[in-house]
Amino acid sequence: MHWLLIEGNDAVGRPEKPIPDPVSPLGRLAVSLRNGRRGAGLSYVQLSERTRSVSPGTLQRAASGAALPKLEVAQAFARACGMDVAEVTRLWHAAYQGSLGGRAASRTNAPEPRPDLVKDLPDLGAALEKLRQSKGAPSFRMMQYRARNAGKELSRSTAYRISHGATPTSTDCLEAFLVACEVTPRERTVWFDAWLRAQRQAVRAHQDADGREDVRQIESVVADTGRGRVSQETAVRMLRRAGFNARERYRHFEAPWTVECMQCAATFRIRLSDVVLVRATCPDCPKLTEHVREAWAELLTNPSGLLSRQVVRALRAATVLPARLQRDHLDVPVFVADRTTLRYLQSGTWHPALEGALRRHIRRSFILDVLLVHDYDTMSAPRNGHRHRRLAKAAGLVDSPPDTTPAAQEQQSRVKSSARNQSRAGRETAAASGTARTTAGSPGSWKPTSNSGA
Template identity: 80%
Template sequence: MGRPEKPIPDPVSPLGRLAVALRNGRREAGFSYAVLSERTRTVSPGTLQRAASGAVLPRLEVARAFARACGLDVAEVTRLWHAAYQRSLGGRAAGRTREPEPRPDLVENLRGLCAALEELRQANGAPSFRMMERRARAAGKELSRSTAFRISRGTAPASTDCLEAFLVACQVPPRGRAVWFDAWLRAQRQAVRARQDAVGREELKQFEAVVADTSRGQVSQETAVRMLRKAGFDAMERYRRFDAPWTVECLQCGARFRIRLSDVVLMRATCPDCPKLTEHVREAWAELLTNPSGLLSRQLVRALRAATVLPARLQRDHLDVPVFVADRTTLRALQSGAWHPALEDALRRHIRRPFYLDVLLVHDYDTMPAVRTGQRHRRLAKAAGLVDSPLESSPAMGQLVTETRGTATEGSARTAPGLPGRWKPTSNSGA
């Protein structure tokens, strides 16, 4: 008769209940540990005896081999092992458990992927790296012990084949591997973005050193403000860093937004509201042509329909609306300014910002023949970039005279947006 086994230290604990189940199964089967070792074919008698001692937590594969050799319920033994494993993680109270399997769908980077793979290995009974190598080889996969060790210590799998071999070694079924492949792809994309961001930051640092005016290779406050104003913006706060967001105000339309000085220097900073301003002005012009108030005469409405509104500019609180006039009859009808209040009312319904209206009449008749004057002037205005529709190129036209009618200060000279340097519009709003 052999020596009796030592009593289980704590038979009511999760680890003790696992040991009790294993011991009872061996006694009911009537096997010694040597016979059990022969039936398992891979586990030594000493390892089986320690598994049933209740002092240490055996590997999950050892507990399952013990159960199969004794004819026990393998699923029940697996459940008892997981309960003992959860208790060994940090002394969790009875009845309070967590999911034994990791969550690969929550993986965002390579570090999280490696942590999830290690949790998967621990949930599978923490098999040795030699055992993982044998499992992968039995399934036709290549996974060395050193590779499995590096993955469990934080080095991400280099390929999907390596990842699949690790999953096979952790006994993940084929239907459960797709979510791990998705996690690997997400982590790889994030790593690529991180490398690109690092390269971009280094390039910006070198570019800043080129345009910097200080010995430290950085742009000073004065130089940053000067670059900003040259690009058409005004600073609303102190300059902090070359690639830091900076609150600015557009000198054209007065809109406030945040940009980076690096984008300004690279000419990638644009005002988001300036295109909207022209759109709102055209919407107001289309509303004006319907004469909703009924206060405009038919002659004025005909003259307005014959004219063309050009891209507007809102500089600070001054809204400049240039209007191209194609013939002298239209010019005489629109010079009165009686239609300005109606235009201003329509503009205020579309532009939710205080402004000071200034209407500019753009015309030139001295250099063009009398035949087809209106069509010719419209084509020239569009070819010069005053209207957004592309047309065939045309000869250079003479000076455009711009008459201002509205509330602008008398004698103030203004230049309509988009006009070439050879066109010199003037203002005689006081006439």
């Protein structure tokens, strides 16, 4: 190899010391620099004059092979001799990796980090520093040089801050750091994913901190103790007002609390803070309502063919209201708008068909209890058979719009006023016979889950 043949005196006849290890990366750099100087026919003094900033002694030490020169010195040496600066830079990087008494080589053998395990910003900072160490712990000046050669911006101060735990401010900054650590483009994707995951976690943590402060302020408002806490009795009262029963003792405002829904008897865990903020809902109640609605729609098709035409017509004229499942009892209230419909539905012959449809949609054991809901003004008999349907529309029990004529609106107002007076006086409603139980009350106090239509 030609660089092993160059040994001898410099331009003034002074012999140079032999390179300690000419086949090592540092030795190859020294041999290249010596060959370049001899090819240019320059002494170290003349070479120093060309660089205008580097002393002859520094240049001679750079070509000695005993110590690694600074990158700027090696590049100035190459330019002054007319050498290939890029090739000298490559030799310098190789020499840096294998120099420093073996410390860089030992760091290169260190295990590389796992960016897929990064969860937050501290994890990301530690992983980036471990990456730098596994890549030979390049100096921050070298990292700046590598990034600049790749068209990226990475200052030495930025590389220092990232290596000491600071988070890259953008994906461009992260990519520049990865380029400086000689991470291939294919390997950078997992680092971008780790950066995005850590940023999202930081945003969630900030939002959670703000949310906790808001919760503390809300608790201080509803608290009934001197310490700004909600007592057991107040918590249970708030819970019942929201439609739940406590299944365990209350602990604190943000602690999960095992409760039971008063509507469907489902057991789940909520927080009192969600109850206060009206964010606590039963996960099973919407399902129960939907299942009852589906079963009612199936009943109206009379799949078994056992229901008479009059009963099916009466079922279509009725409206199923929100069901309630308490313990093992499923209460299905049905609003009946007229006496003819009530007469057909009181027989209870359609209950087995309804129960069969419900069991096909509700996958749990229950005891069916059908409640016929009706309320008739016995003081004034209706003049036509559509009066109670009109009253049901006015009360919001069916989906079709009520009459908008002045007479109809006046009649609706009288009905609502009469219903309020009846509720205050505790007037009992007509009781239905048969296996079904009948409840009393104003139609305006019910909200339908579906309307079967006429």
